[in-house]
Amino acid sequence: MKLSGKVAIVTGAGRGLGRAYAEALARNGAKVVVNDVDEVAEEVAALIGGKAVIAPVGPAETAQRLVDTAVEEFGRLDVLVTNAGILRDRVLWKMSDDDFDAVINVHLRGTFTCARAAAVRMREQGTGGSLVLISSPAGQRGNFGQTNYAAAKAGITAMARTWALELARSDIAVNAVVPVAATEMTKTIPAFAPLIEESERTGAPLPAWVRRDEGLGTVEDVSELIVHLASDAAKGVTGQAIGIGGDRLALWSHPAEKQVQFADGGWTAPAIAERWNEFEAETYGIPVPVAP
Ligand SMILES: NC(=O)c1ccc[n+]([C@@H]2O[C@H](COP(=O)([O-])OP(=O)(O)OC[C@H]3O[C@@H](n4cnc5c(N)ncnc54)[C@H](O)[C@@H]3O)[C@@H](O)[C@H]2O)c1
Secondary structure, three states, rough: OOOOOOOOEEEOOOHEEEEEEEEHHHOOOOOEEEEOOHHHHHHHHHHHHOOEEEOOOOOHHHHHHHHHHHHHHHOOEEEEOOOOOOOOEHHHHHHHHHHHHHHHHHHHHHHHHHHHHHHHHHHHHOOEEEEEEEOOOOHHHHHOOHHHHHHHHHHHHHHHHHHHHHHHHHHHEEEEEEOEHHHHHHHOOOOOHHHHHHHHHHHOOOOOHHHHHOOEOHHHHHHHHHHHHHOOHHHOOOOEEEEEEEEEEOOOOOOOOOOOOOOOOOHHHHHHHHHHHOOOOOOOOOOOOOOO
């Protein structure tokens, strides 16, 4: 099997995408530490022969517990998938400090603390590893009502690129995954909710245009990329932001200067105003799904 002998941690693996990742990694031979705040992680762990750790991702103590559990139960650590997540959507002027901090704590701090503890262990082992950081289209483009979430997810992609540099010599790959799948989380998105509910009600798969154009499919669709990134077949793949969902697999571009203009001796505000229209402005926000 592709992943036999490998040991993985998946955070937020009690349900949704995280559960699918844990199941897919185990199906391919990996031993998995199944983390969630919810006791449901015990069921998942029992089902796949893994070990549950019920604890909130965010604090450094949880991160250390996850790594210690991997080592104590299964002897080593090869793969970390930082997937745990919450939403606290509000427009900017209604977002409270608590809404902001809660999302930043789970996603951004949780990814940082878990990756740091994993990197320490993987560097000690000296046999490389794979850090798979779960990002989001919201972090790539911005999204209405998601100040906290978009900021955290953009930060996660930036951390992936930074850690790919820092961990290259230790042969530890670091990639950001930008998933889209039908889950409890996506059911809160007004444009997706009716599509997902219809599919659940009828048992029919999501329509082909949704899978292809919107890249919205099942959690199992996404888990194949996680298996690939955990495997030796992905050797050399690092520092990338990779999108997957439904029938789509995508490589996101690295932000780069798109067009450049020069003014000898520097720019004045009036000169910027005069020349601004020579730039082709970028779009922003996730486009609203439109049925063909
Ligand atoms: N569903 C999508 O289309 C989509 C798109 C982009 C990004 N994502 C990201 O994928 C990840 C999983 O999303 P999902 O749709 O499966 O969500 P979900 O809400 O179905 O599952 C998230 C899981 O994380 C757990 N969790 C929450 N806070 C935690 C904490 N502090 N510590 C440990 N576990 C915690 C929850 O209990 C839950 O089991 C999230 O990071 C999400 O932002 C999802």
